[in-house]
Amino acid sequence: MISPFILFNPLKARRFVRRFEFFGKLLLRVVPFIEEDLEVLDPRIKAHVYLSSAFLSAFVYALFFPLLLFIATWGAKELWFVELAVFLYMFFFILVINIVYPRAKVQDMSKKIDRDLSFILNDMLIQLRSGVLLYDALIITSTSNYGMASKKLKRVVSRINEGYSDAEALGELARTIRSNFMRKTLWQLSTAMRVGGDVTDVLESIDKTVKEYNERELKRYLEKVNLLLFGYLLLGAVVPAIFLVTGVIVSAIMDIEFSELLIAVVLVSSLLVQAFLVGFIRTSKPAVIE
Missing domain, CATH: 1.20.81 (Receptor-associated Protein)
Known part of the structure; x- marks a missing residue:
């Protein structure tokens, strides 16, 4: 399967997916590049059929989450807009993943x-x-x-x-x-x-x-890693520590109380920054050291 979020195989379920070809052809006008990506991955898969399957799969996945929310909040009619927002968010999120996944897979193949x-x-x-x-x-x-x-x-x-x-x-x-x-x-x-x-x-x-290209890429990567490690230590450890220490001193002197929510936001933000930097270091590795 080209994308993990495709529920309907574009080859095996083609007859069923064809009923939604209108959406696939419409999406193909917006993202024509996917035709070249699919040609590399599997020439048997037509772009408009894949996009129809991607659209239908995203719709089915998106229905699942607001349905759970509706069951959990049974009788709360005022939450319908929240359920709609969850549906739209999940639909577009999964649809975008299905659209960009073939290109990511082609790039990984090239590496x-x-x-x-x-x-x-x-x-x-x-x-x-x-x-x-x-x-x-x-x-x-x-x-x-x-x-x-x-x-x-x-x-x-x-x-x-x-x-x-x-x-x-x-x-x-x-x-x-x-x-x-x-x-x-x-x-x-x-x-x-x-x-x-x-x-x-x-x-x-x-x-x-x-060989010359691989050597240059390795040198660039090592230089980039040194800079990112400095940023990792600065944003992931030094800045949160300074903020918390300064907050304690200021609250003691000026009698200002820092809420637990603010501290939690700082700590969670620090973890997110660290996760982002680690992920960036991992994904930017040149192919020669993978």
Whole structure:
């Protein structure tokens, strides 16, 4: 399943989802980029069908929460606007998640491909230098344990077995893949094969570029982590401590009482800031150290 909040599979429940295609086609005008994302994830899924399923799933999920609130507050008619607000909030929240999730998944896939690309290039270089043909090298790397990159290369091998030339199969994958370095590798290999160039030189050049890029990304990440750790200590520990100590001193001198709610807000805000910074550090990791 592309999104964890999709209740109706766009492939298996297509006949049922088709009844809501109007909403899917309307959403597709607002978010046309999702068509490219779905093409990368699963070409069988049509964008308007997926969006129809996303709309219907969000509606069903959103009904559940105000229904619980209605049962819990049975007889309180004045809370209808709260139930409506909860429904609208949950509906748009889940709908947005369903819309952006495919793009997040594609980006995660690209990071994994970039992470494994250097190993694939080294593997192919060793094989080509030892006299192995490019087609055989593609078969070996596609069946090796290089994660998503190996799965993508299996498509190239499959196309070649169907009768496509090596250059055509590589170019076809380059048009659909989102990984910048993988796309560059495929295009340059395809071009080199069309003009009769040396494939080994192409792989060596790209491998050098990938390694230099990974080194730069690692240095940038370490610099960013140092700054974020300083912010983590400052906003997550120092500022709340200073606020509480200052509050105690001011309340003792000026006879001002700080409410428990204010203290709770400060502590919860501190925890949220810490969680945000930890999450940001985690998500900004370059692919090379994942």
